[in-house]
Amino acid sequence: MSKNSDAAARERLVARAAQGSFLAGLVVLWYLATNAWDVSPLLLPKPQAVMRELGSVLRSGEFVGDLRITLGELGAAFAISATGGLVLGYCVSQSRYWTRVLEPLLSAVYAIPIILFLPLYVLFFGLGPASKIALGATISFFPIALSTVAGFASVEPIYVTAARSMGCSSYQLFRWVLLPAALPVILTGLRMGFTVALLAILGSETISSVAGLGHRIVSLGENMHMARMFAYILFVVAIAVSLNAVVSALELRGRRTY
Amino acid sequence: MDADQVAIRVRGVSHEFGRPGEPHYVRALQETSLEVVGGELLCLIGPSGCGKSTLLNVMGGLLAPTAGTVEVGALSVRGPMPQEIAYVFQENALFPWSTVVDNIKVGMVFQGVPAREREARARKALQNVSLADFAEHYPGQLSGGMRQRAALARALALDTGILLMDEPFGALDEQTRMILGEDLSALLASERKTIVFVTHSLGEAVFLADRIAVFSARPGTIKATIAIGEPHPRRPAFMTSAKFHRLRDELYSLLHDEMRKTLSAMQGGAGGGEEARP
Amino acid sequence: MPTLDPHPPGLLILRSPAAARLGVIAVLLGTWEIAAGWFVDKMFLSPPSQVFGSLDVVLRTPGVTEALKLTFSQIGAAFTISVAVGLAVGLALGFHRFSHRSLLPIVLLLYGIPQVTILPLFILYFGIGSASKIAFGVSHGIFPIVLTTAAGAQNIKPILLLSARSMGASSAQIFRWVVFPHMIPSFFAGMRLGMSGVLLGVLLAELYVSQAGIGYFTTLFTQSLDPTKLLGLVSLLAAMAIALNELVRRAETRFSRFRSV
Numbered sequence: 001m002s003k004n005s006d007a008a009a010r011e012r013l014v015a016r017a018a019q020g021s022f023l024a025g026l027v028v029l030w031y032l033a034t035n036a037w038d039v040s041p042l043l044l045p046k047p048q049a050v051m052r053e054l055g056s057v058l059r060s061g062e063f064v065g066d067l068r069i070t071l072g073e074l075g076a077a078f079a080i081s082a083t084g085g086l087v088l089g090y091c092v093s094q095s096r097y098w099t100r101v102l103e104p105l106l107s108a109v110y111a112i113p114i115i116l117f118l119p120l121y122v123l124f125f126g127l128g129p130a131s132k133i134a135l136g137a138t139i140s141f142f143p144i145a146l147s148t149v150a151g152f153a154s155v156e157p158i159y160v161t162a163a164r165s166m167g168c169s170s171y172q173l174f175r176w177v178l179l180p181a182a183l184p185v186i187l188t189g190l191r192m193g194f195t196v197a198l199l200a201i202l203g204s205e206t207i208s209s210v211a212g213l214g215h216r217i218v219s220l221g222e223n224m225h226m227a228r229m230f231a232y233i234l235f236v237v238a239i240a241v242s243l244n245a246v247v248s249a250l251e252l253r254g255r256r257t258y
Numbered sequence: 259m260d261a262d263q264v265a266i267r268v269r270g271v272s273h274e275f276g277r278p279g280e281p282h283y284v285r286a287l288q289e290t291s292l293e294v295v296g297g298e299l300l301c302l303i304g305p306s307g308c309g310k311s312t313l314l315n316v317m318g319g320l321l322a323p324t325a326g327t328v329e330v331g332a333l334s335v336r337g338p339m340p341q342e343i344a345y346v347f348q349e350n351a352l353f354p355w356s357t358v359v360d361n362i363k364v365g366m367v368f369q370g371v372p373a374r375e376r377e378a379r380a381r382k383a384l385q386n387v388s389l390a391d392f393a394e395h396y397p398g399q400l401s402g403g404m405r406q407r408a409a410l411a412r413a414l415a416l417d418t419g420i421l422l423m424d425e426p427f428g429a430l431d432e433q434t435r436m437i438l439g440e441d442l443s444a445l446l447a448s449e450r451k452t453i454v455f456v457t458h459s460l461g462e463a464v465f466l467a468d469r470i471a472v473f474s475a476r477p478g479t480i481k482a483t484i485a486i487g488e489p490h491p492r493r494p495a496f497m498t499s500a501k502f503h504r505l506r507d508e509l510y511s512l513l514h515d516e517m518r519k520t521l522s523a524m525q526g527g528a529g530g531g532e533e534a535r536p
Numbered sequence: 537m538p539t540l541d542p543h544p545p546g547l548l549i550l551r552s553p554a555a556a557r558l559g560v561i562a563v564l565l566g567t568w569e570i571a572a573g574w575f576v577d578k579m580f581l582s583p584p585s586q587v588f589g590s591l592d593v594v595l596r597t598p599g600v601t602e603a604l605k606l607t608f609s610q611i612g613a614a615f616t617i618s619v620a621v622g623l624a625v626g627l628a629l630g631f632h633r634f635s636h637r638s639l640l641p642i643v644l645l646l647y648g649i650p651q652v653t654i655l656p657l658f659i660l661y662f663g664i665g666s667a668s669k670i671a672f673g674v675s676h677g678i679f680p681i682v683l684t685t686a687a688g689a690q691n692i693k694p695i696l697l698l699s700a701r702s703m704g705a706s707s708a709q710i711f712r713w714v715v716f717p718h719m720i721p722s723f724f725a726g727m728r729l730g731m732s733g734v735l736l737g738v739l740l741a742e743l744y745v746s747q748a749g750i751g752y753f754t755t756l757f758t759q760s761l762d763p764t765k766l767l768g769l770v771s772l773l774a775a776m777a778i779a780l781n782e783l784v785r786r787a788e789t790r791f792s793r794f795r796s797v
Contacts (some may be wrong), residue, residue, distance in 0.1 A: 011637065018638035043661065101556040112777045113736045116770055118743060119754040123763055162351035165320060166416065167340025168368035176364050180355040203652040207743045214653065221656040233653050240650045 045227035054231035063213075063235060070201060070213040073129050077136030077197045082190060085141050089148020089186075096153075103149055110142035115203055122208050132204045132212070140197035147189020151182030184255045191251040195244055202236070213239075265420055265452040266294040266317055271326030272477075273312050285477035286312040289326065292471060292480060296419075299446055299453040299490075301463040304473025305513065305520035310456045311424055317454060318343050318422045330420065340369045344413035348425040350405055352397040358408045359384065359393040365412045383415035384408075386445060403434035410442075414449075421453045428458065435459070439466055440494065447490040460513070464505045465497055472512045475519040482512050587767040594768040603750045604772065607742060610666050610749065611780065614673030614734045619727060622678045626685025626726075640686060647679040651737075655744055669741040669749065676737030680729030688722030689715070724788035731784045735777050 027047065033039045034046040041049070057063050092098050118135055125131035155178055163177045205214025213236050220229035271290050276283040287309035294300050302310040315321040317328055319335045328335040330342050345351075352361050362380040371379065384390045387407040397405050406426055413421055427435040439462055446453065457463050463470050467486055474481040486505060488496060496502055565584050572583035594600055629635050629643070655672065662668035692715060700710050742751030750773060757766035 015634075015638040015641075018634075019642055022639070022642060097553070097556075100553040101560065105557055105560065108778070111732065111781045112774050113732070113739050115736070115743070116739055116773055116777070119758045119766055120763070120770060123758050123761070123766060158347060158349050158351045159353060161320065162345065162347060163368060165318060165338050165340065165343075165345040166365045166368040167338055167370065172368055176367065177353065180353065183355070199650050199652060202650050203655075203740060206652055206655050207740070217653055218656050221660060229656070233657075236653045237649050240653075241648060244648065 042224060042226060045230050049227035050230040050234070053228040054234060057228070057231055057235065063216075063232070066211065066213045066216045067239070069129060069211050070205065073132045073136060073201050073205075073212065074198055076129075076133045077201060078140060078194055080133070080137040081140040081144055081193055081197065084137070085144030085189070085193065086148050086186070089145040090152055092145075093149045093152035099149055099153055103146065106142055106146050106149075110146065114139045114142075115200060118204050118207060121204075127208060127210050129211075132201050132209065135204050136197040136200040139200040140193035143196060144186075144189045144193040147185050147192070148182070151185030151189070152178060154185065155181040187251045187254045191247050194247045198240060198243060202240070263296040264293045265296040265330065266292075266454070267329040268292040268294075268313070268317060269327050269329075271313065271316055271323045271328065273309070273316060273321065273323045273325075287316075287323075288477045288479040290479045291326075294452060294454060295469075296452050297450050298468040299443075299455060299466055301467035301470045302454065302456045302473065303458070303460070303463045303470055303509070303513070304478055305475050305517045306458075306524075307476040307520060308473040308478030308516070309476065310473050310478070314422055314424055314454060314456050318345060320345075340416065340418075342418050343420045343422055344416045344418040346406070346409050346413050346421065346423040346426045348428045350397065350409075352405055352409055352412070354397050357394050357396055358389065358400070358411075361397070361408065362412045362415045365416055369416050371416075379415045379417070380411075383411040386414060387411045387441070401434075402430050403438060406430065406438065407441075414445075419452060421451050423453060423455045425456050425458065427462065435462060436494075436497075440492065442466060444491040460506055460509050461497070464502055464509060465492055470509060472509065473516070475516045475523065481516070484509060484512075586764050587771065590764045590768045591772065594765050594772070597753070597765070599748070600750075600753055600769070603748060603753055604776070606666065606748060607669075607738065607750045607773075608776065610669045610738050610742075611673065611734055613666075614670045614677060614738055615731060617670070617674045618677035618681055618730050618734055621674070622681030622726070622730065623685055623723070625678075626682040627689055629682065630686035630689025636686060636690060640683075643679065643682055643686075647683070651675060652740060655740060658741065659745055664745050664747055666749070669738050669746075672741040673734040673737035677730040677732075677734035680733055681723075681726040684722045684726030684729065685719070688719040688726075692718050721788075721792040724784075724791050728781070728784045728788050731780060735780065739773070739777075 030044070030047050034041065034044055092102050115135070117138070118131070121131040121135045121138075125134055159177050159181060160173065163173055168176070201212075202214045205212040206218055207214075209215040213232070217229055217232050217236065220226075220232060269291050271287065272285075273287040274283065274285050286307075290309075290313060292313075302313065304310050312321065316323045316326075317335070319328075319338045322336075330339060333339070333342070352358075353364065356364060359380050362383055363376045366376045366379065381390065381393070384393055387410050389404060389407050389411060392400060392404065392408075397408065400408065406429075409426070427438055430438070442453075443466060455463075455466060457466075464486065468490075469486065470484045471480045472482045472484065473479070484505065488501070569583045569585060572586075629640055651672075658668045658672045658675075662671045696714050696718070697710060700714050705713070739751075742749045743754060744751065746752040746755070750769065753769055754766065757763075757769060
């Protein structure tokens with residue numbers, strides 16, 4: 001009914017307007033608080049100052065070194081956890097027995113905030129990227145492994161029967177039946193693993209590190225360079241949100257035919 | 259496969275699931291012997307749980323029987339025989355992540371058909387089931403009847419001499435079943451395949467089959483065989499003929515007692531019910 | 537048709553998955569024990585036998601038990617606040633269609649931000665004492681509660697409300713007998729996620745900077761290169777986290793048995 005869709009469209013527009021004005025209102029509040037209402041710049045820097053610092057950071061390319069370190073850690077951690085999680089997940093899924101044994105164990109460990117083990121990793125690997133990579137890989141391993149097990153375990157038996165009746169080999173079964181059938185669930189797990197790895201790496205950089213974006217924010221704060229710190233925070237948030245958006249889009253693309 | 263040659267020879271096949279004494283033990287099929295003539299359409303019909311699907315799976319090499327042998331031509335059946343036997347299942351066995359034409363091609367990949375032949379054979383199979391316009395669709399976008407046509411196309415593209423069909427039209431509404439039945443009959447007339455067809459529907463069995471093997475209640479065996487004696491392609495007029503009704507009545511009287519037995523066994527809490535599937 | 541035997545051949549004891557799980561854990565601990573004993577520098581990894589023995593020492597280190605209690609109370613406070621505020625906000629957002637459509641996406645947006653980047657800000661604003669730990673815990677735990685409560689409030693079938701009204705129920709009665717029972721499962725699911733969030737937030741803040749909480753001791757043990765005590769402390773914390781998670785999970789299962797109509 002065109003009336004309903006008109007009403008729906010109007011509602012959406014109003015909702016968008018409300019969101020926009022809410023966010024705009026926050027910015028206005030921020031401006032007033034720092035410029036008109038005497039909130040200390042040591043607590044909350046002026047938005048203009050933050051923007052200026054952000055511009056300076058971007059133009060000077062100062063962020064490049066830290067960004068490279070952080071993204072490098074993320075890439076390495078994700079590569080390790082994805083490979084390990086996919087392989088282990090597949091192997092476990094092929095045995096109903098081992099699935100029943102190991103799946104609850106993996107879930108239980110995932111329920112603990114594994115970042116708790118950061119001090120141990122730092123003790124073992126030092127303050128450099130190795131501990132971040134190791135921790136990131138450990139944390140993101142679990143959602144990937146769990147979803148791989150779930151994905152392969154959820155393949156409808158009829159597909160396997162049909163393929164076998166047509167004479168498929170084990171490799172053909174994997175490539176043409178098991179993998180495509182399990183893919184939607186696996187992609188979700190990979191997306192979750194990525195998100196969680198990013199959080200783990202930023203977190204461990206914040207808590208104990210000598211380099212990377214997380215560390216940069218911390219050291220700026222310690223030296224009370226508030227405006228620049230806020231600029232970096234905005235920068236890192238923007239990067240994180242964009243990365244997550246890209247990964248989500250990839251996940252949706254991979255699931256499109258289902 | 260020449261007519262009058264035996265395409266499938268079933269000798270003394272019986273099957274049990276589990277071991278006696280176990281809670282899920284089931285005697286699915288009693289000693290059964292059967293000869294499927296080349297080029298005929300043989301229907302297997304019987305009450306729920308009588309073992310007809312089990313026998314079909316044994317014939318196709320998907321299930322190793324507890325006793326007995328099956329021969330296809332000169333070969334002994336010991337596992338799936340993709341070169342000789344193609345399957346059409348009741349449930350949707352098309353891969354939802356591939357288009358219809360890709361589904362058909364994948365079947366040929368499994369069977370080992372060289373790449374250059376796959377496209378042409380796939381297109382031809384789709385033509386034969388009147389689905390050529392839907393080649394690039396995904397199974398999820400098709401109706402139940404069209405999906406089963408696609409499944410049939412996949413089986414036809416494999417170009418086997420034998421087609422095993424396990425209640426392929428079971429999930430469809432009656433009108434679609436009738437149309438698909440007519441099409442199958444027309445196909446049989448032109449392609450000279452041997453088809454073994456499991457069904458619950460008496461009308462479908464009489465309309466499609468050259469011979470009907472009637473099963474007894476679980477644990478089942480073939481109780482009787484009815485010959486239809488009507489050439490393919492079957493006309494819709496056949497369905498309203500006196501001959502059709504006579505044969506259907508004969509089938510019904512053979513089945514009726516077995517169906518009653520199955521029902522009372524189920525109500526007696528013997529744990530019957532669904533057809534045992536491997 | 538090759539099927540997998542649910543009872544694989546082998547040791548009878550391994551037939552029970554629970555026993556097998558214990559077996560897996562035992563094998564892992566055994567490998568760790570051997571590795572720590574023979575291969576790895578004792579400075580960095582202690583064998584589990586030593587760690588187990590050290591638990592006693594750890595607990596007797598002055599300040600550790602107090603620190604554990606403090607952290608536990610921080611978690612408790614953060615959780616209570618998250619639930620109280622989260623419930624209120626979630627209900628408000630869930631019931632009014634307009635606020636649901638307009639404000640909820642903002643909540644989702646905020647939820648998507650990696651909060652750990654603003655951890656230093658929390659410390660700057662709330663100090664290095666318990667307040668910042670509780671605040672950071674709340675900021676992690678509140679979102680799942682708001683989101684699940686709002687979702688639970690949203691998807692009540694209108695037919696239920698209609699039939700209650702047709703029987704003459706007042707708004708209060710409708711809330712008590714229709715809305716409230718309907719929302720219990722989602723609420724408990726939210727609480728479970730909220731507890732995970734609170735645990736994460738409080739522990740992250742503690743690890744970052746701590747005067748008297750367990751974060752103080754993790755830093756201490758790290759800097760004094762004492763892997764045994766560190767492992768002991770971290771194990772205790774992990775055990776606490778598991779226990780708390782399990783508690784909330786059981787509450788969820790128990791209360792979700794009241795399946796709403």
